[in-house]
Amino acid sequence: MSAETANGLKDKYKVKQWRYEPTAGYGGPKVDEKSLSVDSATLSADRKKATVKIADLKPGHVVHVRSPRPFSSESGQSLWSTEAWYTLNATPNGSGTDPRYEAESAQLSGGATEMRDHQGYTGSGFVAGYGTAGASTQFTVNAESAGTYNVGLRYSNGSHPFTGTKTISVYVNGTKVKQVRLADTGSWDKWATQVEALDLKAGANTITYKRDGDDSGHVNLDHLTVAKAQRIDLFNGGNLDAWEKTTGGAATWPIANGSMESAGGDIRTKQKFGDFKLHAEWLEPNYPSDVTGQQRGNSGVYLQERYEIQVLDSYGDTTLTSNEAGGIYSKRAADRNMATAPGTWQTYDITFRAARYNSDGKKVDDARVTVKWNGEVVHKDVAIDGVTGGSIEEGPSPASIRLQDHGDPGENPRFRNIWIEPIA
Secondary structure, X not given: OOHHHHOOHHHHOXXXXXXXXXXXXXXXXXXXXXXXXXXXXXXXXXXXXXXXXXXXXXXXXEEEEEOOOOOEOOOOOEOOOOEEEEEEOEEEOOOOOOEEEEHHHOXXXXXXXXXXXXXXXXXXXXXXXXXXXXXXXXXXXXXXXXXXXXXXXXXXXOOOOOOOOEEEEXXXXXXXXXXXXXXXXXXXXXXXXXXXXXXXXXXXXXXEEEOOOOOOOOOEEEEEEEEEOOOEEEEOOOOOOOEEEXXXXXXXXXXXXXXXXXXXXXXXXXXXXXXXXXXXXXXXXOOOOOOOHHHOOOXXXXXXXXXXXXXXXXXXXXXXXXXXXXOEOOOEOOOOOOOOOOOOEEEEEEEEEOOEEOOOXXXXXXXXXXXXXXXXXXXXXXXXXXXXXXXXXXXXXXXXOEEOOOOOOOOOOEEEEEEEEEXX
């Protein structure tokens, strides 16, 4: 750039935005046309690139940028083209950190269509049409690195054709991941966000919400947010700073060789959680043959202090019940026995979705859990219809992770490498 062009650079740009209403003919009238202000324009060290910051950009709009002449180089050569257009599909959301992708700007098919006949949506509209089987909205999102991301779908779920939780399916890069449950929002003008922990690859990914044959559909989609999951270490072998006694005061379980022994009363996390992914590793001592049943290393991982996943020495059992290892205590036995021998470390990887409640405090959808035991799924998106033994009451509030000290004589189970990724 010439010195003349670089001087007062931000004033050299003119910007407008607008959107189109679909018509039967090509193009259509411009709607919501608006001139935008340029907050700043920063020139690179080699004076060949300008970074321009523009206020009030809106997803779902065409952006028109002009750099009117004179706009020249040091040699006096003018820009060959002084205009550029592009369609803005996503902007940072209100926090300024997590990308937001508007549904009406995604790829729509199978009957999914943009609408504006309800209130409270963001962007230029929302997507309806999920009364039709096969309706689909495909978002293209970017991930800075491979890993787990919290993907939040903002939606509304009104009374037609029925009230209550409704379902659609989510696909990542063409593969169906799960059926998503969308709780009742009370009316079509009220919106909620359902967050799923989805594994994305580095770079571009497609996330598709589709009404499959076993889905109820009949929901509206507003936008998608994508944020890298944040891992919280609850116990890494060093201390119990993240824990407290359920009776109050500091947790005192003995720590040795990077693991803690379940002795000294139940402990729980100081932090409370809603939906989450949890990893925990546990070890059973080698008990004498005359120690049997529920005395063989009884403990448990309590989700929100409400639902217990049982810990027990169940190695070699030919049948399992709900009060043995891998079971949702008193509710459901593990699908298969994945126990390894005493003296070996075992793992639970748990994905938990808390129970849903309406504004009146009434439960409208049960808690649900998927449990991987030593790498194998033994509960897949299982509904838990109420609390298990020794738990606090169900409710809409987040709650702690609790580890149980069963209080049996002899050696006790041990825990190590416990971490959690909140889904929020």
